[in-house]
Amino acid sequence: MTDVMQAMESFPSSRQAALQRLEAFVQTGAADYGRTRNFVQAGHGNVSRLSAALRHRLVSEEEVLTAVLAGHRFPAVEKFVQEVVWRTYWKGWLEQRPGVWTDYVALAANPADEVPADAAMRVFTDELQSGGYLHNHARMWWAAWWCHQQGLPWATGARFFFDHLLDADAASNTLGWRWVAGLQTPGKAYLARRDNLAKYWPDHASLDAIDDSVRARIPVETADLSRGDIPEYAETPPALDRPVLLLGHADDLSIEKTPLGNLRPTAIALVAQPGETDGGAKRAWRSRAFDDAATRWLQHYGQTVERLPRWDGVEAWATQAGSGHVVMMAPFIGPDADAWRPVRQALREAGVEVTECRRAWDQRLFPAARAGFFPFWHKVRPLVSKRLPLAKAVD
Numbered sequence: 416m417t418d419v420m421q422a423m424e425s426f427p428s429s430r431q432a433a434l435q436r437l438e439a440f441v442q443t444g445a446a447d448y449g450r451t452r453n454f455v456q457a458g459h460g461n462v463s464r465l466s467a468a469l470r471h472r473l474v475s476e477e478e479v480l481t482a483v484l485a486g487h488r489f490p491a492v493e494k495f496v497q498e499v500v501w502r503t504y505w506k507g508w509l510e511q512r513p514g515v516w517t518d519y520v521a522l523a524a525n526p527a528d529e530v531p532a533d534a535a536m537r538v539f540t541d542e543l544q545s546g547g548y549l550h551n552h553a554r555m556w557w558a559a560w561w562c563h564q565q566g567l568p569w570a571t572g573a574r575f576f577f578d579h580l581l582d583a584d585a586a587s588n589t590l591g592w593r594w595v596a597g598l599q600t601p602g603k604a605y606l607a608r609r610d611n612l613a614k615y616w617p618d619h620a621s622l623d624a625i626d627d628s629v630r631a632r633i634p635v636e637t638a639d640l641s642r643g644d645i646p647e648y649a650e651t652p653p654a655l656d657r658p659v660l661l662l663g664h665a666d667d668l669s670i671e672k673t674p675l676g677n678l679r680p681t682a683i684a685l686v687a688q689p690g691e692t693d694g695g696a697k698r699a700w701r702s703r704a705f706d707d708a709a710t711r712w713l714q715h716y717g718q719t720v721e722r723l724p725r726w727d728g729v730e731a732w733a734t735q736a737g738s739g740h741v742v743m744m745a746p747f748i749g750p751d752a753d754a755w756r757p758v759r760q761a762l763r764e765a766g767v768e769v770t771e772c773r774r775a776w777d778q779r780l781f782p783a784a785r786a787g788f789f790p791f792w793h794k795v796r797p798l799v800s801k802r803l804p805l806a807k808a809v810d
């Protein structure tokens with residue numbers, strides 16, 4: 416089996432496969448997760464490998480947590496619940512500080528010329544480039560080695576990850592890298608140490624190239640960290656009785672499971688715009704996920720889904736499809752939102768109404784990501800631990 420095919424098997428690229436993985440994880444993985452999750456093992460059977468599916472919302476955070484909490488008491492799976500909530504936290508934090516994303520985009524304008532072929536991290540570089548995934552601990556070690564041992568710019572390393580990860584996510588990747596570099600928690604960086612690698616990576620060959628004397632090289636902050644309000648989005652689409660066009664994209668590939676599932680659109684398009692330097696495994700995975708979404712939406716809405724390779728094709732599609740109202744999930748801060756913004760402006764200037772929606776989970780939880788993770792967790796924990804409707808308001 417090629418590495419790319421292996422990646423498709425290991426990291427579910429359809430909603431059905433993601434739900435099957437979730438079920439298997441609830442049965443056999445979730446209870447041990449807190450004890451075993453930090454170990455980097457061949458095949459990564461000790462972690463869920465649901466991140467690419469979650470990032471593109473083949474399944475949602477709410478579905479994953481509901482299934483895990485239906486199968487286990489909260490204390491037994493608290494660590495896993497907390498990790499899933501980290502994804503929401505990073506997203507909410509970035510939505511309130513778009514300046515951090517624009518800073519990254521400017522710093523990472525050019526991809527890395529080359530990646531040092533250092534024996535210490537070579538195996539992870541190869542795994543990332545061929546298969547599009549790294550275990551969380553390997554991401555931390557690799558990023559620390561890049562920033563602090565090699566002294567390379569954090570944003571170029573983050574771009575290298577973003578180009579290759581199947582789960583490439585503007586919030587988790589940018590903020591994970593900023594955290595390792597020492598920017599996210601000011602003055603506190605993450606360093607890769609031999610004893611830590613030796614303990615959590617039993618298959619390591621040699622760790623000689625890891626230099627334990629390295630000290631943190633914390634970069635100067637260049638981002639605008641000021642916090643702004645998240646724009647207001649609808650939770651349910653208005654005008655169910657009016658003809659609308661439905662627009663899908665990579666940030667939510669299960670729109671039929673949201674209130675948008677009640678629409679009767681006259682046409683549907685799916686924007687599948689890749690990054691210019693995306694790696695082969697990432698392109699292949701996304702292509703499979705887009706195919707899966709288009710198939711499900713055809714079944715659900717009874718409409719063929721037009722595939723648009725770029726966001727700048729949306730205006731022509733909307734004009735041709737002939738309704739004056741586009742409904743969609745709002746993209747999150749990241750490349751799709753950046754490409755969408757001028758198109759939205761052009762549509763509005765052309766008299767097309769645009770309604771952008773957000774899932775209740777995001778609407779309720781994002782605003783609570785005001786400061787550090789633990790104040791956020793303090794608010795969210797009672798909600799998830801008592802199995803209340805997960806999207807209930809958090810104040």
Ligand SMILES: Cc1cc2nc3c(=O)[nH]c(=O)nc-3n(C[C@H](O)[C@H](O)[C@H](O)COP(=O)(O)OP(=O)(O)OC[C@H]3O[C@@H](n4cnc5c(N)ncnc54)[C@H](O)[C@@H]3O)c2cc1C
Pocket residue numbers: 452462463464465466467469470498499500501502505549550551552554555558576577580582583584585587588589591592595
């Ligand atoms: C430098 C760096 C870059 C990263 N870049 C990304 C990225 O681009 N996309 C991405 O999805 N994750 C990123 N992560 C977070 C994390 O490494 C992955 O989400 C996780 O390894 C995915 O594997 P899994 O699904 O088996 O996770 P599991 O261990 O099974 O965890 C379950 C879920 O919890 C969430 N989660 C787990 N750990 C984290 C974390 N540290 N931060 C945020 N959410 C987490 C994910 O949704 C994950 O699918 C990054 C972490 C670091 C340190």
